[in-house]
Amino acid sequence: MTKRLFSHMDFVEYVKKVLQSSDYEFLGYSEDDKYDMSFLHGKKLSIVKVLEYYNLTSNGIIDNQTRDKLIRNFFELLTLSGKQVIEDFKSDLPDLKTGVIEKILVLTNKQAFNELSEIMDRLSGKILDNDVKLMLIPYPIIPNNFAKKECGNIVFTVSQLIGAIKSGVVKIKDIPAPYQDYMVTMMRKHGYRNFKLITNTKKRNKKDLDFSALNKKPKE
Amino acid sequence: MIQVNISSRHSKILNRQPIQFSDAKNKHECLVKDGNYSFDASIDGNGRAYNVDVPAEREAFYNLNATEGPIYVLANTKNTTGKWETQNEIAEAKFGWERIQVEYNKQYPLIGKYEEVDAEGGPTIISLDTSYVITNEEEAKSRFDDGDLVDGGNKTRYQDSMMKLPGPDSLSVFIENIFDGDNGEPNGVKVRETDGTITHFDHQAWMEHD
Numbered sequence: 001m002t003k004r005l006f007s008h009m010d011f012v013e014y015v016k017k018v019l020q021s022s023d024y025e026f027l028g029y030s031e032d033d034k035y036d037m038s039f040l041h042g043k044k045l046s047i048v049k050v051l052e053y054y055n056l057t058s059n060g061i062i063d064n065q066t067r068d069k070l071i072r073n074f075f076e077l078l079t080l081s082g083k084q085v086i087e088d089f090k091s092d093l094p095d096l097k098t099g100v101i102e103k104i105l106v107l108t109n110k111q112a113f114n115e116l117s118e119i120m121d122r123l124s125g126k127i128l129d130n131d132v133k134l135m136l137i138p139y140p141i142i143p144n145n146f147a148k149k150e151c152g153n154i155v156f157t158v159s160q161l162i163g164a165i166k167s168g169v170v171k172i173k174d175i176p177a178p179y180q181d182y183m184v185t186m187m188r189k190h191g192y193r194n195f196k197l198i199t200n201t202k203k204r205n206k207k208d209l210d211f212s213a214l215n216k217k218p219k220e
Numbered sequence: 221m222i223q224v225n226i227s228s229r230h231s232k233i234l235n236r237q238p239i240q241f242s243d244a245k246n247k248h249e250c251l252v253k254d255g256n257y258s259f260d261a262s263i264d265g266n267g268r269a270y271n272v273d274v275p276a277e278r279e280a281f282y283n284l285n286a287t288e289g290p291i292y293v294l295a296n297t298k299n300t301t302g303k304w305e306t307q308n309e310i311a312e313a314k315f316g317w318e319r320i321q322v323e324y325n326k327q328y329p330l331i332g333k334y335e336e337v338d339a340e341g342g343p344t345i346i347s348l349d350t351s352y353v354i355t356n357e358e359e360a361k362s363r364f365d366d367g368d369l370v371d372g373g374n375k376t377r378y379q380d381s382m383m384k385l386p387g388p389d390s391l392s393v394f395i396e397n398i399f400d401g402d403n404g405e406p407n408g409v410k411v412r413e414t415d416g417t418i419t420h421f422d423h424q425a426w427m428e429h430d
Contacts, residue, residue: 017425018409059370060298060377110378110396114367117412118376124416134412138396141406141429150273152391153404155429160394160404163381166334166347167293168256168273169392173337190380191300194336194346 005182006140011052012036014139015106019048027089034076035103038085043095045086046102049077052139054112058191062115070107070116077103077132106135110159146176158186234284236262238327241317245304248331254343258293258351259331260284272385272392282388285353292360293383295332295351296320296368302334302345316350316368324363326352361398 012029016037020026024039024046039046051073055063062070082101090096107113113136124130138157147170153160161183164170175183239247244261251259253269258281261267270281285291297316304310320329334347354360360382367376381394386402399408399420406426411419 014425017428018423021423021425022409022421058298058300060379061370061375110380113410113412114376114378117416120412121416130414133414136397136410138406141426143429150391152386152393155406155426156394156404157396157406159380159396160400160406163379163383163394163396164392166256166380167258167332167383167392167394168271168334169383169394191298192346193300194302194344 005178008052011050011108011139015048015050015137018137034080038089040093041102043097044100044102045089045096046104047085048104048106049073050106052108054109055189056111056191058193060111060191062112066112067115070112071119074105074116074120074132077105078130082131101131103132104135105132106137108137108139110136142179146174162187162190234263236328238262238321241314244317244331254335256334259333260328261331262328278385279388282385286355289355290357290384290386292354293351294354294360294364295349295379297349298377299348302348304348313350320350320352324352365398
């Protein structure tokens, strides 16, 4: 199985830096699947779950699997007992405000963020004490060192780069490895399924290059 | 005598007439131009296509729409087949076109084409969308953030990004989030608070990837 270009921990690390650059003090990573890390936010304990998974349909909305995953993660955080989490930290943090816990679900895609927000709005009458905050933190961040003459962006998020590709300002072929393959995958995740032909071209070219490097000819 | 220099005011020279979707579609089918472009069917008899990656065409496109300040180009459809042939494809494009003219009150919708090279080295059109220009920054951000209704009005789709052209000689910038910086810096975190209100805060973590 090929290694993913960005692991879940890459997303978690970036979110950690974003929150630390605000007024969140990092406490540690979680061993519980229900959240990824914890912070001290003022005197409140804050737990953070990062969910980078999403797929968009060809008309631009999230697919059913994404919807299920978003709702499941939201409810897992919602039903997580804050008291139990606070108990785990209380001995190390005597000043901790024990009555309240901040729960944060971080998403990386705007469509997913907005659709989950709408679901939460619809549920607001049914959930009396929603204590889950949503944050939209796009990641990965791709440095623009390949289209500086064509485009004013200093860095790209995936959605910005898709916009630049679609307008013809950035050409897929000019995006360096390993981001080129990654962006082809992301275009497909965003509903542009016609990209399979371009991937085939790349694979064929890679195969040719491999043979020349070995100074061998393929068997006929 | 008062002299008016209209040489730089492209928009005053070109004859533009608001046209219906069917006429725009017909004009676009007669267009012979490869690559990516924004096609403005309202100009002259045949319309004109602009590739914003070509400096002269980008400048002409800017001057067509404004004389100063940034302009914003927003799509309001998401075509992923690259053609307008089936009933659904045509219906979506027509809906997008009419929405731009009637609801968004923009008289000159555009047809945006995105083309790639396929495995055989030939062109494959990936996407054919309707789009439009907004010259007011606040209006552009608000429209972009509101998204567009799809699926019979049951869902809202949010475009990946919108394009900003800061001036006739400037490079285009792509914006995903209305809190992004002037050069698209992803420095704003959008937050849905527990009571449903939307707030945001800034950060500089993206700079480590610069």
